[in-house]
Amino acid sequence: MGTAHQYRGRIAPSPTGYLHLGHAQTFWRAFERAQEHEGVLICRNEDLDAQRCRSEFADAMLEDLRWFGISWQEGPDVGGPFGPYAQSERREFYLDAWRKLFNEGWIYPCTCSRKELAESASAPHDDNDEPLYPGTCRSKRRIAVAPGGVNWRFRVPDGECIAFVDRGMGAQCFEAGRDFGDFVVWRRDDVPAYQLAVVVDDAAMHVSEVVRGADLLRSTARQILLQRALGFPIPEHYHCALITDQNGVRLAKRHDALSLRTLRGAGLSPEDLRAMTHPNFASNRDQK
Secondary structure (H helix, E strand, O other): OOOOOOOEEEEOOOOOOOOEHHHHHHHHHHHHHHHHOOOEEEEOEOOOOOOOOOHHHHHHHHHHHHHHOOOOOEEOOOEOOOOOOEHHHOHHHHHHHHHHHHHOOOEEEEOOOHHHHHHOOOOOOEOOEOOOOOOOOOOOOOOOOOOOOOEEEEOOOOOOEEEEEEOOOEEEEEEEOOOEOOEEEEOOOOOEOHHHHHHHHHHHOOOOEEEEEHHHHHHHHHHHHHHHHHOOOOOEEEEEOEOEOOOOOEOOOOOHHHEHHHHHHOOOOHHHHHHHOOHHHOOEOOOO
16 A cells, blocks of 8 residues: 555544544644655544444544644545544454454453452552552453453563653653553453554554654553554654643543634634644643
């Protein structure tokens, strides 16, 4: 497909609510990076969460992104050579990856409940990350032909530093077993977890650089481990500073007053919003 030396970036919104200023800042930077490299920008609909994703939000996010000034060359609305571009339509890709991880012994079944994990003395919590898994089920083995019914965790190499140079935030290093533990790649409700799905999709879509928010910086280490296990190329990474509200809390979709749709309705233009989301105005540079 002629992608070997081509810059291929992506934006990956999830239709669980209306996009806010923080999304706009990150997606605009991804759009700029693709333009700077005369490359391709992919729009991927990350709609795996059937409980929260809604079609009206999927339609709104595409409309709001185009209104904001972002365009893409591949996506759910324009097609492309590496579709489908909605995660809900890509289950077989994820199953293939699960089978490889299972057959090669990278993952194990976990039957711990959320309550058990929360009560574990060896599971310290980070407000911006998942609990450090205490390894309760690490020695478990199971014969399986399909992943449903239990959580499946990736066994991390304790003590290894997963290092990479982030193009936005510089040199990074996260120690497996200390900074993050064994993580879920497939959920007990038979849905692939975020970490696995994005790794599979980025490889299948030949993404060369991942641009996203700094809250996902630590997840890069997890995803590098998955990429190594699956034999996938490791893309470059560019993490953006986060926008916070007046209380210093990073924006979420519950911040409806700062959604693109609300601000647009209040009469602000895309140019006004781009000025508000310029990196010089971003108040939080959380590098974890």
